Amino acid sequence: MSSPFHSASFEQLALPLLPSLYSHAFWLSRNQADAEDLVQEAISKALRAFDSFQADTNFKAWIFRILRNTFLTSRTGIAASRTVFLEDRPDLPDTIDANPTPEEHLIRLDNQAAINRALDDLHPHLREVLLLCDVEELKYKDIALVLDVPLGTVMSRISRARRTLHQQLKQQLGESL
Amino acid sequence: MTQTTQGNGHLGPDQLSAFIDGELSSSEAEEIQQHLADCHPCALRVLTATQLKAATARAAQRFAAPPELLARLTAQLRPQESKKTARIFSFRSVAWAAVAAALVLAASLIGWRQTRQASTLSAELLDQHLAALSSGASPEVISTDRHTVKPWFQGKLPFSFNLPDVLPAETTLKGGDLAYLNGQPAALLLFTIHKHEVSVFLIQRSASPMVTVLSGTQSGFAIRHAMTNELRIIAVSDVNPADLDLLISALVEAQTPR
Numbered sequence: 001m002s003s004p005f006h007s008a009s010f011e012q013l014a015l016p017l018l019p020s021l022y023s024h025a026f027w028l029s030r031n032q033a034d035a036e037d038l039v040q041e042a043i044s045k046a047l048r049a050f051d052s053f054q055a056d057t058n059f060k061a062w063i064f065r066i067l068r069n070t071f072l073t074s075r076t077g078i079a080a081s082r083t084v085f086l087e088d089r090p091d092l093p094d095t096i097d098a099n100p101t102p103e104e105h106l107i108r109l110d111n112q113a114a115i116n117r118a119l120d121d122l123h124p125h126l127r128e129v130l131l132l133c134d135v136e137e138l139k140y141k142d143i144a145l146v147l148d149v150p151l152g153t154v155m156s157r158i159s160r161a162r163r164t165l166h167q168q169l170k171q172q173l174g175e176s177l
Numbered sequence: 178m179t180q181t182t183q184g185n186g187h188l189g190p191d192q193l194s195a196f197i198d199g200e201l202s203s204s205e206a207e208e209i210q211q212h213l214a215d216c217h218p219c220a221l222r223v224l225t226a227t228q229l230k231a232a233t234a235r236a237a238q239r240f241a242a243p244p245e246l247l248a249r250l251t252a253q254l255r256p257q258e259s260k261k262t263a264r265i266f267s268f269r270s271v272a273w274a275a276v277a278a279a280l281v282l283a284a285s286l287i288g289w290r291q292t293r294q295a296s297t298l299s300a301e302l303l304d305q306h307l308a309a310l311s312s313g314a315s316p317e318v319i320s321t322d323r324h325t326v327k328p329w330f331q332g333k334l335p336f337s338f339n340l341p342d343v344l345p346a347e348t349t350l351k352g353g354d355l356a357y358l359n360g361q362p363a364a365l366l367l368f369t370i371h372k373h374e375v376s377v378f379l380i381q382r383s384a385s386p387m388v389t390v391l392s393g394t395q396s397g398f399a400i401r402h403a404m405t406n407e408l409r410i411i412a413v414s415d416v417n418p419a420d421l422d423l424l425i426s427a428l429v430e431a432q433t434p435r
Contacts, residue, residue, distance in 0.1 A: 022242035043250055115233065134237070
């Protein structure tokens with residue numbers, strides 16, 4: 001408790017993260033009431049456990065991990081855990097075309113509705129890791145802490161999430177042409 | 178950290194992601210920069226991946242937290258501050274109080290548009306009472322002396338009030354704090370009756386023309402409400418409602434000019 005980090009209060013650390021925690025909770029639970037309950041419960045748990053927070057680690061990763069564990073033990077979380085996720089499903093080409101044309105690669109990223117749809121359709125495991133990386137801007141090592149998986153898994157899931165998104169967007173674009 | 182470029186000399190997907198996420202060592206990143214300078218397809222893929230990353234971030238931020246939730250959580254976190262750092266009334270706590278007040282005000286404006294005003298206010302009262310109770314949070318002014326507590330509010334509130342000369346039996350004044358209720362500044366007085374904590378809110382009557390608080394119980398807590406010419410007095414506690422009524426009566430009595 002004598003570490004300088006603990007002179008920063010829980011309030012100072014947690015308050016700026018409330019909007020992020022809510023947004024992430026909504027993505028996990030897909031429901032406003034559940035998201036509110038999740039954030040409320042995660043904050044209460046984190047407050048009680050704050051003394052065990054390691055000063056040299058990332059507070060955001062720590063509290064997101066609490067939020068995620070709260071979700072996993074919730075009713076919606078238990079229901080969601082029944083969805084099968086295969087870590088190494090060879091559903092995407094790992095190699096790339098050596099000479100792609102710009103049309104093949106430049107997808108229409110100004111189409112927000114298409115991106116929203118693709119993100120909605122993404123497997124929850126892939127979406128979760130992508131949100132922690134692209135929205136919450138956590139480093140891979142911190143994401144590994146939140147998800148409790150090895151660093152290599154974080155890396156391969158992020159890469160797979162992006163390839164899946166890319167493919168879905170290309171598909172949507174193809175269908176609309 | 179990552180596999181090197183693929184057999185065909187191009188960036189692998191994992192490596193590409195790690196590159197745009199800034200997860201590579203400087204030497205690995207430099208190696209890739211050199212490759213990109215000469216390889217149009219890979220440069221195109223890096224560009225697309227960067228754009229996709231930015232688009233994902235934009236798309237994913239579409240769920241904004243409801244102001245009521247933020248107000249509630251802010252109120253829950255704020256008393257913790259005074260406990261952990263044991264400060265006197267500082268500028269920062271004023272700033273947070275202002276933020277909390279703005280949020281509570283926003284929440285109450287939204288509440289007004291809905292028909293469940295009374296229940297919203299009851300929930301807010303209960304939240305504030307629970308916040309005051311939470312894990313030994315201490316009020317801004319800690320004193321059992323009414324001559325210390327009352328002057329503390331002077332200049333902080335747009336109204337004044339009196340404290341009873343004599344409190345009912347087993348009732349003790351613990352301290353006071355500023356609060357915001359239904360978007361209005363309120364004096365929060367903390368009492369104990371037989372070791373039960375009691376929160377009493379005093380707000381200006383003229384400024385609150387429309388919201389009616391019904392005396393009753395919510396989640397096991399009794400809410401009691403009374404009016405004087407100038408003030409609206411609301412008490413929340415888990416104590417026996419009859420004891421709460423005695424305290425309310427004493428407070429109402431103290432406001433009557435003698």
